[in-house]
Amino acid sequence: MLEVKDLHIYYGQIHALKGISFAVAKGAIVALLGNNGAGKTTTLKAISGVLQPREGIIRLEGQVLNGLPPHRIVSLGIATVPEGRRVFQRLTVLDNLEMGAYARRDGEIAEDMERVFALFPRLKERRKQVAGTLSGGEQQMLAIGRALMARPRLLLLDEPSMGLGPMLVEQIFETIRDINQQGTTILLIEQNAAMALSIAQRGYVLETGRIVIQDTAQNLQQDETVRKLYLGEEVT
Amino acid sequence: MSLLITMFPQVLMDGIVLGFMYALIALGYTMVYGVLQLINFAHSEIFVLGAFVGVEILLSLKAAGYLSAIPPFVLLFALVAAGMAASGLLAVLVERVAYRPLRGAPRLVPLISAIGASFFLQDAIRLFESLWRNAFYLTYPSVELFDRRIRLGAAIDISLKSLVVIVSALLMLISLQLFVNRTKVGKAIRAVAEDQMTASLMGIDVNRIISVTFLIGGAMGGAAGVLFGIQYSLINPYTGFIPGLKAFTAAVLGGIGNIPGAMVGGIVLGLLEAFSASYLSLLTGGAFGAEYKDILAFSLLIVILIFRPRGLLGEIVAEKT
Numbered sequence: 315m316l317e318v319k320d321l322h323i324y325y326g327q328i329h330a331l332k333g334i335s336f337a338v339a340k341g342a343i344v345a346l347l348g349n350n351g352a353g354k355t356t357t358l359k360a361i362s363g364v365l366q367p368r369e370g371i372i373r374l375e376g377q378v379l380n381g382l383p384p385h386r387i388v389s390l391g392i393a394t395v396p397e398g399r400r401v402f403q404r405l406t407v408l409d410n411l412e413m414g415a416y417a418r419r420d421g422e423i424a425e426d427m428e429r430v431f432a433l434f435p436r437l438k439e440r441r442k443q444v445a446g447t448l449s450g451g452e453q454q455m456l457a458i459g460r461a462l463m464a465r466p467r468l469l470l471l472d473e474p475s476m477g478l479g480p481m482l483v484e485q486i487f488e489t490i491r492d493i494n495q496q497g498t499t500i501l502l503i504e505q506n507a508a509m510a511l512s513i514a515q516r517g518y519v520l521e522t523g524r525i526v527i528q529d530t531a532q533n534l535q536q537d538e539t540v541r542k543l544y545l546g547e548e549v550t
Numbered sequence: 551m552s553l554l555i556t557m558f559p560q561v562l563m564d565g566i567v568l569g570f571m572y573a574l575i576a577l578g579y580t581m582v583y584g585v586l587q588l589i590n591f592a593h594s595e596i597f598v599l600g601a602f603v604g605v606e607i608l609l610s611l612k613a614a615g616y617l618s619a620i621p622p623f624v625l626l627f628a629l630v631a632a633g634m635a636a637s638g639l640l641a642v643l644v645e646r647v648a649y650r651p652l653r654g655a656p657r658l659v660p661l662i663s664a665i666g667a668s669f670f671l672q673d674a675i676r677l678f679e680s681l682w683r684n685a686f687y688l689t690y691p692s693v694e695l696f697d698r699r700i701r702l703g704a705a706i707d708i709s710l711k712s713l714v715v716i717v718s719a720l721l722m723l724i725s726l727q728l729f730v731n732r733t734k735v736g737k738a739i740r741a742v743a744e745d746q747m748t749a750s751l752m753g754i755d756v757n758r759i760i761s762v763t764f765l766i767g768g769a770m771g772g773a774a775g776v777l778f779g780i781q782y783s784l785i786n787p788y789t790g791f792i793p794g795l796k797a798f799t800a801a802v803l804g805g806i807g808n809i810p811g812a813m814v815g816g817i818v819l820g821l822l823e824a825f826s827a828s829y830l831s832l833l834t835g836g837a838f839g840a841e842y843k844d845i846l847a848f849s850l851l852i853v854i855l856i857f858r859p860r861g862l863l864g865e866i867v868a869e870k871t
Contacts (some may be wrong), residue, residue, distance in 0.1 A: 362751055388753035400748040402741050409737050417753025
């Protein structure tokens with residue numbers, strides 16, 4: 315569904331992505347793993363159109379995304395849950411969700427809002443509340459719900475577990491799996507590699523702007539380097 | 551002492567009229583600041599363009615002999631609509647030409663560009679009027695009905711045009727508030743003001759929303775320009791400077807970036823000014839006259855800002871990164 319080929323990104327003089335290639339199959343969950351500064355968020359920003367690649371090609375179902383502004387990419391079917399959630403603090407929960415559906419012209423927005431509320435009943439309770447007053451977990455739910463309101467074919471998730479307690483992380487990942495089973499393809503960035511690999515089918519490990527390991531999630535969970543560096547296990 | 555009390559309602563009305571005028575202009579500053587963190591110095595000229603469009607229409611109608619034939623309120627509506635359209639479009643144009651190419655440059659750069667746009671527009675209006683009418687100090691022809699005075703109670707005696715200013719400003723402020731809080735585009739303006747990148751990731755065309763913001767802020771300024779002309783009659787291309795500066799102050803006083811804040815700040819500043827102008831000489835036994843009104847008003851402002859640095863309605867929000 316998504317195909318990234320030989321992607322190079324620069325921040326001024328800094329060569330942040332040094333030619334990465336990967337693919338996300340329709341209906342899959344794919345995880346991008348790696349430490350801080352490895353280039354995970356940069357990759358997502360290139361796909362969503364926030365950053366423009368200097369070299370390389372990004373295709374969604376054959377259509378080239380290079381050069382398109384972010385709002386056009388959203389209407390092609392890619393929605394983002396940005397790093398640090400970034401809900402609109404001063405807007406209510408309902409208004410945040412409405413903003414998620416901004417690019418849509420169809421009449422089924424109300425139905426989708428009910429679907430989001432079914433997924434996250436807490437948001438329904440707090441729908442009139444200003445988003446800045448929500449807890450971290452609720453804001454993460456809102457950020458995911460808001461992205462779903464775009465009715466994406468591909469959902470980009472940037473560190474959904476960041477700053478959340480273990481119980482909430484569990485719940486968020488279960489929801490991600492549900493969303494996937496309802497037909498949305500998912501590209502997931504995580505520092506919490508164990509959690510990410512538990513729901514993904516495939517994973518890519520980034521290190522200073524390059525993909526160093528790629529395999530099925532199952533194999534990655536067995537891989538010694540991955541276990542040592544990213545799963546925090548003692549390997550004997 | 552009794553004079554102080556008998557004057558009070560009249561001064562209050564004057565202050566409110568002035569305050570609504572400031573509030574309308576302040577909206578343009580505050581909305582643009584909200585989305586771009588830019589002080590749009592050209593806004594005072596955008597305001598003045600509204601005043602000139604109004605006077606041009608009135609003078610042309612007068613020359614053609616139609617002025618008394620049109621019902622005054624129809625005329626008023628047409629003038630305000632024309633002023634809003636012209637100023638709104640000018641604001642959009644200024645953003646395209648003078649600010650958008652500098653997006654992403656250090657913040658001082660568009661600021662200088664704004665000052666340049668302000669000078670350019672002042673002299674462009676002057677040039678046009680000099681060629682067109684051979685004069686750039688123009689006077690609004692009086693519309694007899696608007697000069698009539700109405701008695702409200704025993705103490706207040708208000709001209710119809712002042713009432714017109716209050717009512718139209720109030721209507722515009724209410725509709726803007728509804729627009730920004732209830733409509734999808736209005737909410738998108740607030741979303742863009744809060745976080746441009748995330749707004750774009752929601753499918754919001756940020757450039758378009760910025761244009762809409764300039765359009766609305768400019769239109770409010772244009773309406774204020776027409777109302778200013780009707781109220782105070784005399785205009786020239788440099789008329790906008792002082793009201794613009796004061797309206798900007800009002801926006802800061804209310805909490806820059808905050809739309810209800812601009813309204814509150816405008817009213818507070820208008821009242822401060824009106825009361826200083828009328829009461830200063832009475833209270834000081836003539837030692838300080840009305841010409842000291844700005845000193846008193848602005849001293850009070852400084853005191854308010856010392857205690858509320860983010861303005862009256864400014865909220866404590868973490869700085870954007």
